[in-house]
Structures are given as structure tokens and as C-alpha cells.
Amino acid sequence: MSPADDESRLENVQSQMRKGVLEYCILLVIARGEQVYASDILGALKSSNLIVVEGTIYPLLSRLNRSEYLKYNWVESSAGPPRKYYSLTARGHEALKQLTEQWVAFTTSINELREAHEKDA
Amino acid sequence: MSPADDESRLENVQSQMRKGVLEYCILLVIARGEQVYASDILGALKSSNLIVVEGTIYPLLSRLNRSEYLKYNWVESSAGPPRKYYSLTARGHEALKQLTEQWVAFTTSINELREAHEKDA
DNA sequence: GAGCAGTACCTTGCATTAACAGGTACTAGG
DNA sequence: CCTAGTACCTGTTAATGCAAGGTACTGCTC
Numbered sequence: 001m002s003p004a005d006d007e008s009r010l011e012n013v014q015s016q017m018r019k020g021v022l023e024y025c026i027l028l029v030i031a032r033g034e035q036v037y038a039s040d041i042l043g044a045l046k047s048s049n050l051i052v053v054e055g056t057i058y059p060l061l062s063r064l065n066r067s068e069y070l071k072y073n074w075v076e077s078s079a080g081p082p083r084k085y086y087s088l089t090a091r092g093h094e095a096l097k098q099l100t101e102q103w104v105a106f107t108t109s110i111n112e113l114r115e116a117h118e119k120d121a
Numbered sequence: 122m123s124p125a126d127d128e129s130r131l132e133n134v135q136s137q138m139r140k141g142v143l144e145y146c147i148l149l150v151i152a153r154g155e156q157v158y159a160s161d162i163l164g165a166l167k168s169s170n171l172i173v174v175e176g177t178i179y180p181l182l183s184r185l186n187r188s189e190y191l192k193y194n195w196v197e198s199s200a201g202p203p204r205k206y207y208s209l210t211a212r213g214h215e216a217l218k219q220l221t222e223q224w225v226a227f228t229t230s231i232n233e234l235r236e237a238h239e240k241d242a
Numbered sequence: 243g244a245g246c247a248g249t250a251c252c253t254t255g256c257a258t259t260a261a262c263a264g265g266t267a268c269t270a271g272g
Numbered sequence: 273c274c275t276a277g278t279a280c281c282t283g284t285t286a287a288t289g290c291a292a293g294g295t296a297c298t299g300c301t302c
Contacts, residue, residue, distance in 0.1 A: 016141025
């Protein structure tokens with residue numbers, strides 16, 4: 001593997017880390033705002049330095065909706081097509097609680113590895 | 122989507138969270154032990170509640186080796202075939218430092234979202 | 243009122259990646 | 273020998289984020 005490939009791998013890591021946690025992030029944003037639509041979520045994640053693009057969150061929102069974690073209602077916009085405003089269902093709030101527990105457990109595990117490493121250094 | 126599908130999704134989340142961070146975990150374990158082989162890494166990750174299987178780490182080790190993040194030397198075993206004992210290269214140590222920075226930035230971003238959410242609750 | 247810009251929704255195809263299952267090879271003990 | 277145990281490796285599959293393209297609605301300009 002060439003050095004160029006290698007560097008691109010390193011730059012890619014933050015994107016890799018994000019994988020699989022996006023659902024959690026989206027639920028967090030929706031839970032915070034109560035009434036948000038796709039662009040709001042996009043903006044919130046970008047503000048937190050978690051770059052995501054449109055094509056990524058729409059399938060995710062559909063999936064979370066099918067799983068009955070969140071619901072939406074159409075709201076007409078003064079400029080443009082109507083928007084889907086999302087909010088969490090009871091199931092969604094429950095799931096979010098469990099996801100938070102798993103997130104904490106997960107980061108704790110890795111931080112233990114980190115501390116074990118830094119002890120040597 | 123049926124409730125069964127839904128539950129399997131939730132059980133799957135820890136696996137999802139792990140995606141993309143495995144490289145980092147493996148580098149951490151190797152950096153800690155200095156001289157470890159695949160089974161050691163497997164055991165260390167399992168001890169930290171990060172369940173991984175054999176078939177997952179071998180391709181990862183090969184990839185990290187090709188990227189010159191780590192090197193190995195064969196050591197004969199008294200019981201079984203010889204083992205590949207891995208250790209970090211200078212590049213590996215450098216990469217690990219960067220990955221740690223990215224890991225911290227990443228978790229900080231998400232924890233900010235979490236705190237913003239818990240403020241409402 | 244025809245055309246354009248802007249916004250918002252959604253889908254298709256692609257590359258990457260972890261997991262699964264299976265395969266090879268070496269050692270020791272019966 | 274031949275089985276059991278250990279260790280390494282490799283196709284194949286499923287999931288996921290991304291890039292790119294497509295539809296539709298509003299309001300503005302000409």
C-alpha cells in the first residue's frame with residue numbers, strides 16, 4: 001500500500017468511527033429539539049463536527065420511522081415544499097435510553113484500554 | 122417492521138458502534154503489550170467486553186501490517202504452530218497518537234449532544 | 243405563464259467493512 | 273499414523289455511509 005493510500009486511510013478514520021453511531025446521534029438531536037426536520041439534524045450534526053450528508057440521513061430516518069422509534073408530521077413551508085417534522089415516540093425514548101447505556105459501556109471499555117496503554121507510556 | 126426485527130436491531134447496536142474503531146482498539150492492545158499475537162488481542166478485547174472473532178482480526182492485522190503500522194516476528198510455540206508476535210512501528214505509534222486525538226474529539230462531540238439532550242430531560 | 247432558482251424529499255449504485263464459515267499447517271500424545 | 277489442539281488465513285455475505293441523480297413544491301423574474 002502506498003503512503004498516499006495510507007494517509008487517506010488516516011483521514012478517513014473519523015468517518016469510520018462515526019459508522020454505526022449515526023442512529024444514536026440522530027435520535028439525540030431529535031430528542032433535544034422535539035420538532036426538527038432533516039436539515040435541522042444535518043446542521044446540528046455539522047455543528048458538532050460530525051459531518052454527514054443528505055443521502056445518509058434520509059434512509060436512516062426512514063428506517064427509524066419503520067422501526068417506530070420516531071414519527072413525523074407534515075408542516076407546510078413558506079418557501080419550498082412541505083417538511084417532515086420528526087419527533088420521538090415512546091419506543092424511541094426507550095430505545096434512546098438503552099442506546100445511551102450502550103454508548104457509555106462502549107466508551108468505558110475503550111477508555112480502559114487507553115488508560116492501560118498510557119500507563120506504559 | 123416486526124418487534125422481533127426491531128429487537129435484533131437493538132442487540133446489534135454494540136456491534137455497529139464497534140465498526141471502524143476496531144483498528145484503534147487493536148493498535149491500543151498491541152501498544153500496551155509490546156509483544157502479542159492474535160489470541161492475546163482477542164482475549165484482551167473480550168476482557169474489555171468488546172467481543173470480536175478470529176476471522177475479524179486477521180484481515181485487520183494484515184491491513185495494518187501492509188500499512189506499516191505494525192510489524193511482526195515469528196516465534197515458535199511449544200504447543201502448536203509458530204505465532205506471529207506483533208509490535209508497533211514508529212509509524213504505528215504516530216498513527217496511534219493521531220487516532221487517540223480523533224477518538225477524543227469524536228466522543229467529545231457526541232457527549233455534547235448527550236448533554237444538550239439531558240438538559241431538557 | 244414560462245422558465246429559473248431554491249428548498250426538501252427520496253432512491254440507486256458503489257466502496258468499505260465486520261462477521262461468518264471454511265480451509266491449511268504445525269505440534270504433541272496415544 | 274491419526275486424532276486433538278492451536279494458529280494462521282481467506283472467500284463470501286450483510287450492513288452501512290456516501291456520491292450522484294431524480295422528483296416535486298414555492299416564489300421570483302421576465
